[in-house]
Amino acid sequence: MPGMLRTYWVVLAVAVIVAVLPYLVPTTFYLRIAALVFIFSIAVLGLNLLMGFAGQVSLGHAGFFGIGAYAVAVGPAHFGVPSWLALLLGLILAGVIAYIIGRPILKLRGHYLAVATLGMGILIAMVFTNEARFTGGPDGMAVKRLVLFGWTARGSVAWYWISGVTLVLAVLLAVNLIDSPTGRALRAIHDSEVASRVLGVDVARYKLIAFVLSAVYAALAGAYLALFDALVTPATAGFLRSIEFVTMAVIGGLGSILGSIVGAALLTVLPQLLTVFHDYEHIALGFIMIVFMIFLRAGIVPSLAQLLRRTPQ
């Protein structure tokens, strides 16, 4: 089935990259950066499901990222819950909160939805900043390392593989979803909500599904980052992080799975290159956002695909 091969090549490509990259890089420092890229890719992939496929906007997604991160911090530290269980509970918590907030919020559209999600994200970050008794306040808290069957997940190599394999699975699930009744419903909603309704699609339900799914992806990524860094701060759930996620999704290309990874890679690697000019980070980010939205609105991957499609002609 040629159609299926066309969509599943993405999974294969990502798997190959993950498998081969360690042999191509000189030091484990690069594996650390790669692990960060993989982790952010998972979050951006989830956001892309919501924005690129279902066509809804969320400017507060770091809130869910933060829920995952603080779950694996607070659970072991204050409740004696083992890290792996805290992670699972974090995912469930993010999903539940997304469900509760999503039901009223997803009735909104366009910039109303954008601002509502913005407010949601900032409120979540505010809770992390203020409830210092649990969360360590503005300075954050340390995170106990993940221990599985006696083995401690520590270091760039371990987290490279953990996040890499998880990314491949996340991509697989996303590709599965796209060519399924749910995926078609989401894409239909994006193109015409009205037509979707009269064809029997319960639009409210599917928007909620996309929202919850994207929240769980984000929470997983957040938990991974916290466990990797052994540290979590409220900035993890902050407004700037939400905007970074959206920028990664949009720059890579909304509606493109590969685009999510490209966008995440670009905005993760860039600050690494600019560490010398750390103060210029905001200037660069703002500039990139503006330039891409004016000149390359479709995003990198779809634009390249468009170019390649036209060349034979």
Place this chain on the structure above:
Amino acid sequence: MPEFLQFLFSGLTVGAIYALVALGFTLIYNASDVINFAQGEFVMIGGMVTFFAVAAGIPLPLAALIALVSAVIIGVLLHVLAIEPAKGASPVTLIIITIGASIFLRGVAAVVFDKNFHSYPPFAGSEPIRVGGATILPQSIIVLLGTLAIVVALWALMTRTLIGKGMVATATNRLAARLVGINTAAIVGVSFALSAAIGAIGGILVTPITLTNYDVGTLLALKGFAAAMLGGMGHPFGAVVGGLIVGLLETFGAGYISSAYKDAVAFLVILGVLLVMPQGLFGSAGVERV
């Protein structure tokens, strides 16, 4: 009673700034359907440029003027370089552009100036005035009077001048305005310039009370947006009323309930308005025609 009055004065003062930010939002939104997230940055520029000019030895009135002009120039540049080129883009794209502009301006401010908090002496002395058991700073009165003056001036502009009427026409029906010869692109540029000026004046006036910092823009923009939404997106009078209400809710909330979550009030307002009455206090509900 004195406590209540104190909160009232503080709430109105900070609410006046939110009102100015909301007014700026409204002007730009009416002319171009764009939600300008960089609105808060104009307030920041007003305060920061004034401080650094004063620190460089320039007398306060001139420094304030320089700040005002800087903000207006940046507002126009924002329109010409970032908004105009993206004409016809989806609301989300435009939001990302203005957020990008906000982040950009913030980054520039952090580099050109610094990351510290700054202030300069109040205009009419710092001796608090006693009113009914509470005190109010002279600067607060200046803020309130300044806001009132701006609102009146704007109203006069909209109703008495040709440019103002052009703006009202553009806001009502852009195509029709173009068809009768109004240069709508220029009108949008004017709305950006005016918004920048209004925001900058707010920043200039309020810095002696709240201090200024490269980062104040973000929260201000969001709270100003909450105010604009509360008043009804696109209604200038609503924006002002919304700003005062948000300021009062915030101050009373911080005073009587919890000061840690002071900033949350504006967001709760946003969420509340969006979910309960999206058209705001003075707006009208829309109907989608298929």
Place this chain on the structure above:
Amino acid sequence: MSVLSVENLGIDFGGVRAVDGVGFAVEAGEIFAIIGPNGAGKTTLFNLISGLYPPARGKVLLNGEDVTRLAPHLLAARGLSRTFQNLQIFFRMSAIENVMVGRHLRERRNVLAHLLRLPSVVAQNRDSRAKAKDLLNLVGLGAMAERPAGELPYGALKRLEIARALATEPTILLLDEPAAGCNAVETAEVDAVIQKIAAQGVTVVLVEHDMRLVMKISSRIHVLDQGRTLAEGTAAQIRANPAVIAAYLGAHAGAEAGDAGR
């Protein structure tokens, strides 16, 4: 019992009574046409029936059940389907995927199964795809199945919407100006498709301006003017009705439509 029954339906937009006191009953197997000048409220009427606008007055009954304020997706589950005057195609999806969305009601909706791509989902996809292909063939678009809908010509898109609406396996299909903007060849194609649909037992309600088409295929015609019912009857009766001629057909058009009837 009528398939679709509308009683005293009314809605206002601001001060305008867009639809006022409209009532009719459509019997199974009919091709029921709604005609009238522009602004008569025909599309608004469709939007009221298909649940997109809540009526201010009146009732809509589907097979005897009061469905007046039911959400559109619930109406679809009860056998109502429609197309749109201004095309609401899923432009980013291929033609066949557009039609597959119409199969949504018949597909199992377990999201977890979809995420994991269980064998049941694979079988489901194959089944939906096959049914969609059949429908595309029915409307003559079989060759364009994999093309992105955005690349199809206008006439093809009109037929695509019909195929998509049929994918829900409706008992009654509302067609909103299916021949709008179509040339003579395309209109003949639409004509043939509607006849095929009716032959399969689907009740058709048609809003149309093309009088030749309307007079040719309709079993009954309901005339709207300024939101109110002007007349109802067979093609012959409507053609001869002086009020209808005055408001809409015009003496010439009345004669023209008469030619089409022969």
